[in-house]
């Protein structure tokens with residue numbers, strides 16, 4: 196939707212074909228805070244992430260977008276080896292600081308205080324869809340089995356089909372990575388909390404506190420397992436015991452559309468531009484990748 200959003204601003208005539216729309220898409224399963232996650236070996240991601248960050252900062256000025264700028268605390272527990280902190284290369288200037296040891300609990304070796312956009316998907320995705328409709332973008336619910344179905348009807352086809360690209364493009368580099376989360380009743384005054392090595396993330400939104408998660412490669416089912424959700428929630432209670440007072444209000448699972456390298460490119464000899472494989476960072480990358488697609492559209496026109 197972010198790709199269509201940018202192109203609609205440039206007055207292109209757009210039709211979106213989708214097997215499903217919000218709220219029945221993976222994007223509704225995201226937490227969804229800005230943070231470079233499992234994309235750190237793809238250096239193109241640095242500019243995509245930073246452009247998206249700037250975009251969200253602007254959108255956060257309008258409350259109806261459901262985007263706010265939040266404090267995220269990223270921790271490394273004592274005794275846990277730190278992955279090389281490549282994520283720092285992806286951070287916009289001035290968006291983080293290393294916390295002083297007297298700000299950290301005794302079991303934490305290192306902490307980062309980071310300023311990040313939080314996209315409340317339950318508000319932001321309907322907002323985006325409504326903006327598209329207001330700009331005259333047509334939305335058609337239809338599964339596309341082959342790009343030939345649309346051949347001749349449009350000047351350019353833009354493929355943003357995430358996991359759907361496995362079949363549509365015969366691309367076996369795209370794999371599902373399942374994430375399960377538990378939901379607690381909402382509560383104010385908590386930062387977003389991230390312990391990637393566990394993995395644990397706690398994301399306070401208006402409708403719920405999202406507590407994740409899992410990173411299950413090649414798992415295709417979108418169901419949650421009660422024992423896994425209980426383990427995830429217990430991890431959160433260890434960090435913030437006060438969360439035990441919150442009601443458990445649900446759980447969900449989603450499939451991240453992971454690809455070792457995000458595919459954003461024009462397919463030689465066709466009128467197709469691909470934009471898929473954003474894994475666990477689809478929101479973090481979205482507007483940056485959309486800008487790249489828009490630049491390719493300009494070249495093709």
Ligand SMILES: Cc1cc2nc3c(=O)[nH]c(=O)nc-3n(C[C@H](O)[C@H](O)[C@H](O)COP(=O)(O)OP(=O)(O)OC[C@H]3O[C@@H](n4cnc5c(N)ncnc54)[C@H](O)[C@@H]3O)c2cc1C
Pocket residue numbers: 196212213214215216220221222223224225226227228229230337338339340355356357358359360363373374375376407408448449450451452471472473474475476477478479480
């Ligand atoms: C538990 C979880 C937590 C996450 N947390 C974060 C986070 O905090 N921050 C972050 O940046 N990212 C996060 N992500 C990742 C993020 O959700 C994804 O990267 C993002 O949603 C991918 O967006 P997309 O538009 O490419 O895919 P989708 O939202 O899946 O949209 C793809 C669209 O293509 C359509 N489609 C597919 N195949 C076809 C076809 N053949 N014909 C027609 N239509 C088709 C689908 O119906 C859908 O409309 C998380 C993901 C999960 C599962």
